[in-house]
Amino acid sequence: MMERRDERDAGDMVGRKRLRLSSDEGSDLFDSLPDDIVLLVLAKLSSSARSPRDFINVLSTCTRLNRLALQPAVLKEAGTNTVAVRAKNWSDSAHRFLKQCVRAGSTEATYFLGMIRFYCMEGRKFGAALIAKAAIRNHVPALYSLAIMQFNGSGGDKSSKDLLAGCALCARAGDLGHIDSIRELGYCYQDGYGVPRNLKGARSLLTRAAAMEVACCVRASSEDVIRKCETRLDAIMSFKTVPGANPGLGHAYWAGSGLQFSPRETHPANRFLLEWFAIQADSGSDPGRVGGVKLCSDLNCGRSETRENEFRRCSGCANVRYCSRGCQAHDWKVRHKFECSPMPQLVHHAVDEGF
Numbered sequence: 538m539m540e541r542r543d544e545r546d547a548g549d550m551v552g553r554k555r556l557r558l559s560s561d562e563g564s565d566l567f568d569s570l571p572d573d574i575v576l577l578v579l580a581k582l583s584s585s586a587r588s589p590r591d592f593i594n595v596l597s598t599c600t601r602l603n604r605l606a607l608q609p610a611v612l613k614e615a616g617t618n619t620v621a622v623r624a625k626n627w628s629d630s631a632h633r634f635l636k637q638c639v640r641a642g643s644t645e646a647t648y649f650l651g652m653i654r655f656y657c658m659e660g661r662k663f664g665a666a667l668i669a670k671a672a673i674r675n676h677v678p679a680l681y682s683l684a685i686m687q688f689n690g691s692g693g694d695k696s697s698k699d700l701l702a703g704c705a706l707c708a709r710a711g712d713l714g715h716i717d718s719i720r721e722l723g724y725c726y727q728d729g730y731g732v733p734r735n736l737k738g739a740r741s742l743l744t745r746a747a748a749m750e751v752a753c754c755v756r757a758s759s760e761d762v763i764r765k766c767e768t769r770l771d772a773i774m775s776f777k778t779v780p781g782a783n784p785g786l787g788h789a790y791w792a793g794s795g796l797q798f799s800p801r802e803t804h805p806a807n808r809f810l811l812e813w814f815a816i817q818a819d820s821g822s823d824p825g826r827v828g829g830v831k832l833c834s835d836l837n838c839g840r841s842e843t844r845e846n847e848f849r850r851c852s853g854c855a856n857v858r859y860c861s862r863g864c865q866a867h868d869w870k871v872r873h874k875f876e877c878s879p880m881p882q883l884v885h886h887a888v889d890e891g892f
């Protein structure tokens with residue numbers, strides 16, 4: 538905690554240190570610090586800043602810091618939050634800053650700019666190339682985003698779909714612990730989509746994804762709820778002891794436990810897409826259709842269709858569409874299960890429940 542606060546304050550400290558050294562010693566000792574040391578501090582700030590502003594503020598401190606902060610060795614370390622420009626603040630200078638970070642080798646900037654260029658601006662090929670570049674470096678969100686693009690044939694026509702590539706990318710991201718990728722691959726095995734049908738493998742993957750998701754929720758829950766869930770957690774973590782649980786609907790098993798499936802954390806790239814399309818939306822228009830394109834219905838996604846009917850619709854109501862199974866599963870838990878209500882099914886469920 539202390540270390541994180543130190544990192545956050547690194548930018549301010551650089552500026553303050555300069556002042557203190559000047560007044561206490563009567564000479565500007567900051568200037569006597571070797572460039573290598575200053576570059577190390579700036580690289581640390583670049584990787585851990587809470588927002589682009591925290592980093593950009595350093596640029597205006599003095600000429601030397603401005604020069605050193607824009608060195609490739611510093612920009613290469615630019616982290617998720619350092620490059621997380623908000624859509625409302627998008628400008629040519631923000632675009633230039635991201636391109637500088639990309640040229641310096643920042644994987645986070647490469648993915649972030651790739652998503653913006655692919656979904657929000659012209660030049661999808663350039664955006665796709667950037668996302669692919671980040672994926673090659675094992676950037677997990679890039680691997681998953683590229684998988685979604687392959688499954689949907691995004692940026693091309695239906696024949697552009699490459700299901701096998703999508704599965705391979707999900708497998709790689711899943712190996713790195715990405716829950717949505719594991720779930721996506723599980724459904725692929727279940728449906729024989731891109732890979733040979735394998736129900737046992739599908740069940741194993743879907744159960745693993747559900748268990749990992751529950752574990753994440755437990756970590757984020759209060760101690761009371763955790764105590765209530767302990768027995769159930771033991772059961773679900775040892776997969777074979779939950780024969781009655783549907784791995785695709787892990788949340789059903791937890792009904793009544795008090796465990797809440799909170800919305801997943803939105804990656805800054807997805808937040809940019811959401812804000813970008815929201816800014817463009819006409820007030821009062823269909824919120825799922827912005828500027829002629831339809832958006833994924835998951836409120837944390839922001840991906841837009843790149844051609845008509847690219848995303849799959851909910852088979853229950855056909856009123857919502859999703860870029861991926863991951864978005865569908867997430868949106869179902871936090872929202873759509875309350876809205877997707879074809880009347881015959883509701884009656885059927887009510888009868889099943891003995892009402």
Ligand SMILES: [Zn+2]
Nearest residue numbers: 833838860864
């Ligand atoms: Zn989505």
Ligand SMILES: [Zn+2]
Nearest residue numbers: 851853854877
């Ligand atoms: Zn529905």
